Amino acid sequence: MRHSRRRRIIAALALAACLGALPAPAGAATYTVVTNGTTVAGVQPEMVNGQLMVAVRPFAESLGYKVSYDATSKMITVSKPGYWLTMWIGNTLAFQNDKAVWATVAPYLKNGQAMVPGYWLAVRLGAQVSYANATLTVTNGYQPAPTSATNPNPRPDSPFADPTYVFPFPQGATYYAYADTMGASRYWDGVTFGHEGTDIPAPYGTPIVAVASGKIVRYGWNTLGGYRVTIELDDHPGYYFYYAHLSRYAPGLYEGARVKKGQLLGYVGSTGEGPEGTYGKFIDHLHFGIYDSNWKPINSYPLLKYWEGNKAKL
Known part of the structure; x- marks a missing residue:
């Protein structure tokens, strides 16, 4: 009987590993995530292995990114022009613009939403982040000035905003969309x-x-x-x-x-x-x-x- 029970436990653990089972949350505190002054909705954040886990879709979308999820491969993609980050449920390996990076805790599913380490993800997305009093506070690294039809390219507040300076690629050169990666x-x-x-x-x-x-x-x-x-x-x-x-x-x-x-x-x-x-x-x-x-x-x-x-x- 004990051997049968042991086999069932081993089988259950193996299945949990394959499915990216939820790690055990620490404590029952109520956590909050605030991005650019707004509280993020979605699955309640929870602390896992010292990392505050957040629902990736509302979190990333609040910072201006698009999120997609492929249920077959269990792949999460966070992107905007010139940038993409891919992660997988149950795996700490991720890729940022085709470069291997590692999450502090493997993503997992909770109530149908992918949960990822919030502090780690914020840094990967180039945002400023802090944690205090059970609140993760995130702001974009660069907030562009408002544009208009008469001012589509506003002048930054910088001594280097010289209109005679030139872009580092010349006329006719091909390049692709790029994003603010400062601090990423x-x-x-x-x-x-x-x-x-x-x-x-x-x-x-x-x-x-x-x-x-x-x-x-x-x-x-x-x-x-x-x-x-x-x-x-x-x-x-x-x-x-x-x-x-x-x-x-x-x-x-x-x-x-x-x-x-x-x-x-x-x-x-x-x-x-x-x-x-x-x-x-x-x-x-x-x-x-x-x-x-x-x-x-x-x-x-x-x-x-x-x-x-x-x-x-x-």
Whole structure:
């Protein structure tokens, strides 16, 4: 009899593992999730293994993302133009723009809704997040200024909002929709860190130009950035524009060289995250960043949207 009971228990545990069974919640406290000042509706959040689990659909949609779920593969997809995050019920492995990342707790189903770790998901979506007094508070990393027919591309409140600066891709170049990825969580070599720029997906070999004139202060291979170039601005000394993951450089560049606004710097690639020559660990794209004199990152997304209407000719 005891052997029969043991077999039933083992079978039940195996079935639960296959179905992504709910982990045991800790305690019975009432938790709240607030995004951009509004309480998120849906399945009641619950604490599991030290992580506040939230219903992914209302949570992500409140931050401006679309959510889809495939019942056959048990795959959850959170997306908006230029960004996607895929997760699976019962599995901590996820993919952010085709790059492997790991959830702190495996997603599971509760009352027909997929539950995911809220703090982890907020960071993945580039939002600002805090937790206190049983409340998870989330705000988008960048709230765009209102647009109108007469002002479709509002000027950001920034000293770099120079209308003569140019977009890093020239006229006629192909690139894809991009999102505000400042502060989004990144993972490499066992370390999670905050993203310090904007990723613009584009085909391999797409030309990249200098947004503004300046002096090259860093050139060559960087472990994370691959083939990159950092330019100190002529009209803002002590501030830097950073272009990373290039497949190759334009001729004639070197550390100390001066470049003009609109000058060819190199070409889109996927280099980085390893020793020199490493490529293909993520999709082809340009990483564009801005740094102050203390190498503190500044959000480049609103500025890129502002410069997008001004493209150089090659």
